[in-house]
Amino acid sequence: MRYDLVIFDNDGVLVDSEPISNRLLAAYLTELGHPTSYEESIRDYMGSAMHRVHELVLERTGEPLPGDFDDVFHRRVFAAFERELEPVDGVVAVLEKLVADRVPYCVASSGSHERIRVGHRKTGLDRWFGDGLVFSAQDVGRGKPAPDLFLYAAERMGAAPDRCAVVEDSPLGVLAAQAAGMDVYGFTGMTPAERLPGARGYFSDMGELVGLLS
Known part of the structure; x- marks a missing residue:
């Protein structure tokens, strides 16, 4: 990785x-x-x-x-x-692979902490995102496309921005990751690649993500 x-x-x-x-x-x-x-x-x-x-x-x-x-x-x-609500197809397999390879991960969302937690409980993803792995725009002064949230998450996780990969599906998120100096990979499940310019790579199936990150 x-x-x-x-x-x-x-x-x-x-x-x-x-x-x-x-x-x-x-x-x-x-x-x-x-x-x-x-x-x-x-x-x-x-x-x-x-x-x-x-x-x-x-x-x-x-x-x-x-x-x-x-x-x-x-x-x-x-x-x-x-x-x-359901988890995105294939994302659990990605998380399993990251854990197996001992690659740290977290979530950084424009949504509130409550919204994140409600969604994770419903989909079973709460087992993958415990305390200290969930960051929200509530934690910083400005949400995406400002880089603040991603930089805050990296700082809290002890990672340098240029050693971080961001997985995004929105134009605002891609802009935020770029502004933070991080590589960003665009998920095109709902958003066409042309609306996510500047990503390091694109994928429409979660099964492709691990290969891109490696």
């Missing part, structure tokens, strides 16, 4: 949550008078922290979202997770 640390994005990389959360986000924004399609939600918000939703809506409409927007949205998402 050529890296000292592998940093996984969460939504869309570890758990198959992007279709669920973007469907609900588009519906909720539309309900509030900000018509948004599923495709537009994917384009504008996939991989970002919640503050970006507030900022873009305010910028575009001049109207702030309701004060309870995040709470209502997360309640809807968590309820849907309990019904629908």
Whole structure:
């Protein structure tokens, strides 16, 4: 393995949550008078922290979202997770390989700690991501595309940025990893490679990832 640390994005990389959360986000924004399609939600918000939703809506409409927007949205998402959420196909085999090879790994997500934990409990990934292996945009001042979250995760894990590999599926995440000076590998399960420019490699099946990292 050529890296000292592998940093996984969460939504869309570890758990198959992007279709669920973007469907609900588009519906909720539309309900509030900000018509948004599923495709537009994917384009504008996939991989970002919640503050970006507030900022873009305010910028575009001049109207702030309701004060309870995040709470209502997360309640809807968590309820849907309990019904629908699954791990991304093949990701458990990747984690097994990293453990067998004694390669450190962690998750660094734009989502809240609660959202990460809810998703991991539902999918069984909590056994792979114990204390000290979960980092959220809540832990830093700025979310992706700023590099802060990835740099924070690397520091906490004791790895130099140029010895880290990031696994991402969103344009904002790829930009954040590049800004952090880390190699990034683009998962094209939902996002075409052309929307993830500058990645060191691309893969559409988790079975391909270990080979890329090696």
